[in-house]
Amino acid sequence: MGRIHVVSDSGSDLPKEIREKYNISIVPLSIQFGDDVYVDGVDMPTERFYSELKNGDRLPSTCQPSPADFVKLYEEIAEPGDEIISVHLSSKLSGTYQSAVLASTMVSDISVTVVDSKLASIGIGFVALAAAEAVQNGASKEEALAQAQKVIDNLGVYFVVDTLDFLRRNGRIGKAQAVVGTLLNIKPILTLDDGVVAPVEKVRGKAKALKKIRESIRQYQEDHGGKKLRIGLTHADCLEEAQRFAELLKQDIDIHDLYIDYIGPTIGVHVGPGTIALLFHPIE
Amino acid sequence: MIDGTIEWEEKTLDVLKGADFKKMFFAAAQIIDREKEQVNALNVFPVPDGDTGTNMALTLAAALRELDKVDSVSVSKVCAAVARGSLMGARGNSGVILSQYFRGFSEGLSNVTEATGEDLARALTMASETTYRAVLKPVEGTMLTVGKAAAKAANDAAKHRKGAEIVLEAAIEGARIALDNTMNMLPVLKQAGVVDAGGKGLLLILESALAGLRNHDLVVSEETKTPVTDVIQPFEEGITLIDGVLVNKYCTEFIIQGKDLDVGYIRDHLEPHGESMLVVGDGDVVKVHIHTDHPGLVLEFCAEQGDLTEIKIDNMKLQNQQYTQNKSMEAEKESVxxxxxxxxxxxxxxxxxxxxxxxxxxxxxxxxxxxxxxxxxxxxxxxxxxxxxxxxxxxxxxxxxxxxxxxxxxxxxxxxxxxxxxxxxxxxxxxxxxxxxxxxxxxxxxxxxLVKTGEVTYAVRASKAGELNIEEQDIIGLVEGKISCVGQCIADVTIQLVEHMVSEDSSVISIYYGQDQDPEEAEALRDALEEKYPDCEVEVYKGGQPLYYYILSVE
Missing domain, CATH: 3.40.50.510 (Phosphotransferase system, mannose-type IIA component)
Known part of the structure; x- marks a missing residue:
């Protein structure tokens, strides 16, 4: 009986200590600034990415890993007879999932199951984490996949961007296309609907948007029988704001565990600086 | 005539050797890199992020690095290197598909030392089939369709015992026709008025391969005539019509020839005149494409910049009539x-x-x-x-x-x-x-x-409001229409008024200043309020209203 490995991508924004604790391997996407290509987390640290994004006049884009990148990692971490659960960015936002699926057909003697999380940022991370936790508790691959699926089905997502320009320019704006009101400082609260960006509500100002999100999470907890929540609070270079918001959340919400971390370059390219994202699901 | 045909056929190659394939791949990599912006500009599917050309160019560049390591003259080894290199360096969706194309192509030529027309047709077929298998949900009207058409045309030619070069030529023709048709297959392309970017990239690669084989630069086709140095998002906004009214109805295209032409200057000048604008070129030759209602103005301006050639003006409204005829006036009206x-x-x-x-x-x-x-x-x-x-x-x-x-x-x-x-x-x-x-x-x-309204104006006559004594011409602040403060200075009254409006829950204060109000005073007010209420965002907009110096909202 071989071992089960969990793999994700750099869109998962998983804190380093979690990746290490649960042995979750990451396949990085690459970040292109003009003709310069960097690898997320390798030669493009998050802090530098945001300072380039803010100061530089070159607008970046992302590029999915190639199937060969996946094959290389799969063969590196797994021995013949091992199994792999590979959890990735929404297939409607990135071709990463497709590359992984292709790669899964190119490795022999390793059984790879690729999961379309239909999510982004630490939402993907939570799906991978659920699978990894199950594996660590001795679950079979099928059981671990069932745990992962449960997180996908339950995960709540809200995020607020400073401007819709980044989503629009990179073609990821989805159903938020119709959001109007460019003359006023209107902040749309956004979510992911079946893997695609969709608007929830429009409000004036980020503070109000965050307040609404707080109310929505409180309602979500009520709807889920008051179960404790695992919450990911990811931010695009606005740590202080995220920490202040976390303090407020702690007042209202019964929290199982809370992770505050950067939105890494992979997602940061598409949402832009100032974005705050909340991803959460109940823990049994 | 017959002599001429025979002579020309004799000139083409019946079989392609490893060295020929090397030439072809080198030319393809070089030309796609040069023309990548043109392909990027077409990119609207699956996500309009404008990187298809770049991704294909980078993928081919990686293939080339692998090819450099191959000394062999065997066709199968050359193609296998390209397949391996492109797989290693596959970038983006289009790059991944392209790498699969080369993978199939290479498998079709395994154990081949010299490729005949039939070999080439088989390789192109396997290339296409591999791309269909690689994509989770194949969509027609894309690079896949173009590859399939190339394979079909190549097979037709090979059946008539044509040599390898003629087979490649046929494949290109098939691909070109299929590419033009992609617009009719994918609504998002039709809407944007473009052909598929990946398909265009694949066609470019096939065309460049043939050019490389013949030791030519790429044969000039309609869009690739001028080296693209500067592209402004040409077709992203598309044509403003389909169901509604057509604006900018003249599709105007021409070439300016001159010396030291300033592409940026021409583009900036033409931009207000229409949409779907494309101004590309270098200092000597600039190609202009624009949808405009004033082709005369556009031509007049450009004639001052240099000599105009190949002028083509189409009335898209008339071209579009067939389409609109099918819709009654009523239906047209309903649609908007x-x-x-x-x-x-x-x-x-x-x-x-x-x-x-x-x-x-x-x-x-x-x-x-x-x-x-x-x-x-x-x-x-x-x-x-x-x-x-x-x-x-x-x-x-x-x-x-x-x-x-x-x-x-x-x-x-x-x-x-x-x-x-x-x-x-x-x-x-x-x-x-x-x-x-x-x-x-x-x-x-x-x-x-959920919003509180404040207004700052002046008293038209003396009066009393609760405890407040108001003289004529006094500045008054109202909350929800009720007078809540009085004074002589607009700014002071406004700040007092906001005090009456803000509560613990407030997060946004908006100020709309009136038609006669000085914007600088409004900005000073913003500074004062921001300092006083650090938890609130203060926003200032011109409202342009008469009578009221300021209209305010707190929410």
Whole structure:
């Protein structure tokens, strides 16, 4: 009986200590600034990415890993007879999932199951984490996949961007296309609907948007029988704001565990600086 | 004639050797890198992120690095290196598909030392088949379709015992026809008025391969005539029509020849004249493509820059007639008809613009002391092309006239009793064009209740309001229409007024300054309020209203 490995991508924004604790391997996407290509987390640290994004006049884009990148990692971490659960960015936002699926057909003697999380940022991370936790508790691959699926089905997502320009320019704006009101400082609260960006509500100002999100999470907890929540609070270079918001959340919400971390370059390219994202699901 | 044909056929290669394939791949990599911007500009599917050409170029560059390591002259080894290299360096969706194309191509030529026409056709077929297997949900009208058409044309030629070079030529022709047709297969392409970017990239690669084989630079085709040095998002906005009215109806294309032509300057000058603009080229040759209503102005300006050639002006309206003939006038009108439209009363030009940006269809000018008549409101409601209309009176004295409108129109009508401009704006922000009239009225009413309105104006006569003694010409601040503070200085009264409005829950203070108000004073007010209320965002906009120095909202 071989071992089960969990793999994700750099869109998962998983804190380093979690990746290490649960042995979750990451396949990085690459970040292109003009003709310069960097690898997320390798030669493009998050802090530098945001300072380039803010100061530089070159607008970046992302590029999915190639199937060969996946094959290389799969063969590196797994021995013949091992199994792999590979959890990735929404297939409607990135071709990463497709590359992984292709790669899964190119490795022999390793059984790879690729999961379309239909999510982004630490939402993907939570799906991978659920699978990894199950594996660590001795679950079979099928059981671990069932745990992962449960997180996908339950995960709540809200995020607020400073401007819709980044989503629009990179073609990821989805159903938020119709959001109007460019003359006023209107902040749309956004979510992911079946893997695609969709608007929830429009409000004036980020503070109000965050307040609404707080109310929505409180309602979500009520709807889920008051179960404790695992919450990911990811931010695009606005740590202080995220920490202040976390303090407020702690007042209202019964929290199982809370992770505050950067939105890494992979997602940061598409949402832009100032974005705050909340991803959460109940823990049994 | 017959001699000529035979002579030409003799010149083409029956079989391709490893060295030929090397030449072909080198040329393809070089030319796609040069032309990548052209391909990027077409990119609208699956996500319009404009990187298809770059990804294909980088993928081929990686293939080339691998090819460099191969000394062998065997066809199968050359192609295997390209397959391996492109797989290692596959970038982006289009790059991954391209790498699969080469993978299939290489498998089709395994154990081949010299490729005949039949070999090449088989390789192109396997290349296409591999791409279909690689994609989870194959979509027609893409690079896949173009690859398939190339394979089919190659097989047809090979069946007639054509040599390898002729087979490649046939494949290119098949690909070209299929590419032109992609626009009819994918609605998103049709809408944007472009062919598929990945398909264009693949065609470029095949064309460059043939050019490389013949030791030519790429044979000039319509769009690749000038080296692309500067592309402005050409077709992203597409043509403004399909179902509605056509604006910028003349598709105008020509080439400017001259010396030291300034592409940026020409582009900046032409931009206001139309859309779907493409101004590309270098200092000597610039190609212009623009959809405009004023081709004369465009040509006149460009004639001053250099010599015009290959001028082509098409009337897209006439071209489009076949399409529109199928639709009755009624249907055309219906197609832009909205379920819900909005009429709003606005006291100032800039406030009107803000309201329009939030989805208002018709503005009726009016406010305090200039209440619009019911008749004006009726006219505005009739002008809105919608089944149902919501009226926002935005002043307590206009609510009644707005309710009267019901007597005169057949459209379904909702009057939301907004008593102030900020209430109107707050309700507009929560408007959802996809929800029903009832749901919208309920949501909008709730939103309007969450905003507090303040107004700063002057007293037209002496009076008393509660404890406050007011002299004529005094500056007064009102909260929800009730006088709450008095003074002689506009700024002081405004700051006092805001004190009456802000609570612990407040997060946004908006200031709309009046038509005669100094913008600098408004900015100074912003600074003062930001300092006083660090938890609030303070926003300043010109409102352009008369009588009121400031209209404020706190929410």
């Amino acid at each position: 008809r909205k379920p819900i439209g909005i009429v709003a009363v606005s006291p100032g030009k800039e406030l009107s613009e803000i309201m329009m940006s939030l989805g208002v269809d018709e503005i009726v000018h009016g406010g305090q002391t200039m209440n619009p008549s019911t008749e004006e409101l009726v006219k505005a409601v009739e002008n809105v092309n919608a089944d149902a209309v919501i009226i926002l009176p935005n002043n307590k004295n206009i609510i009644f006239s707005a309710q009267q409108v019901r007597e005169f129109v057949t459209k379904e009508l909702g009057v939301l009793a907004t008593r102030t401009v900020p209430q109107g704006i707050a309700s507009l922000i929560s408007f959802n064009p996809e929800a029903s009239l009832e749901a919208n009225l309920a949501e909008m009413e709730q939103a309007m209740r």
